[in-house]
Amino acid sequence: xxxxxxxxxxxxxxxxxxxxxxxxxxxxxxxxxxxxxxxxxxxxxxxxxxxxxxxxxxxxxxxxxxxxxxxxxxxxxxxxxxxxxxxxx
Amino acid sequence: xxxxxxxxxxxxxxxxxxxxxxxxxxxxxxxxxxxxxxxxxxxxxxxxxxxxxxxxxxxxxxxxxxxxxxxxxxxxxxxxxxxxxxxxx
Numbered sequence: 001x002x003x004x005x006x007x008x009x010x011x012x013x014x015x016x017x018x019x020x021x022x023x024x025x026x027x028x029x030x031x032x033x034x035x036x037x038x039x040x041x042x043x044x045x046x047x048x049x050x051x052x053x054x055x056x057x058x059x060x061x062x063x064x065x066x067x068x069x070x071x072x073x074x075x076x077x078x079x080x081x082x083x084x085x086x087x088x089x
Numbered sequence: 090x091x092x093x094x095x096x097x098x099x100x101x102x103x104x105x106x107x108x109x110x111x112x113x114x115x116x117x118x119x120x121x122x123x124x125x126x127x128x129x130x131x132x133x134x135x136x137x138x139x140x141x142x143x144x145x146x147x148x149x150x151x152x153x154x155x156x157x158x159x160x161x162x163x164x165x166x167x168x169x170x171x172x173x174x175x176x177x178x
Contacts, residue, residue: 008142014135021127034123038110046103053097 009061016065019072023079031087032080040080044073098150105154108161112168120176121169129169133162 026032047070054062115121136159143152 004142004145007138007145011135011138011142014131014138018128018131018135021131022125025125025127026123029123032123034115034118034121036111036114038114039107042103042107042110046100046107049096049100049103053093053100056093056096 012061012065016068016072019069019076023072023076026076026079026083030083032076032083033087035076035080037077037080040073040077044070044077047073101150101154105157105161108158108165112161112165115165115168115172119172121165121172122176124165124169126166126169129162129166133159133166136162 022035026035047066050062050066051070054060054064054066111124115124136155139151139155140159143149143155
């Protein structure tokens, strides 16, 4: 692997794990009032397209990291809807 | 451009504009308590690496979209720190 490919791979790894602290924070505080659902809906749309891109072009790194991001972003959307509903009561 | 390249380009566009509603929401509500700063710090680290990758590999789409994401994510981090401080008082 060329050094620059390692840079690209590391960039992807950072973007992927970035979602973990947000999901954890929402789960821990049981509140996601300030989190924009539109951000996550737009982001997950991009992620789905990247999964298609990674699958068609045969780029495992793109495919795998975006599948992980998809799961985390979907979890965040689920928690956001759940706690927004609960906190409104 | 091959159709699959259009998919990749559209994916990048969605990920880029995704940050706009989050920054707008934070600016509008003047609160970002539920937003994880760790998410944005990890994400912006990835974005900086992608800017390096895009510059070295000469991929304008990667370079431009990540510069835009960098500006939006930096703005989000700035607003988060600002309003967290203000709302603590």
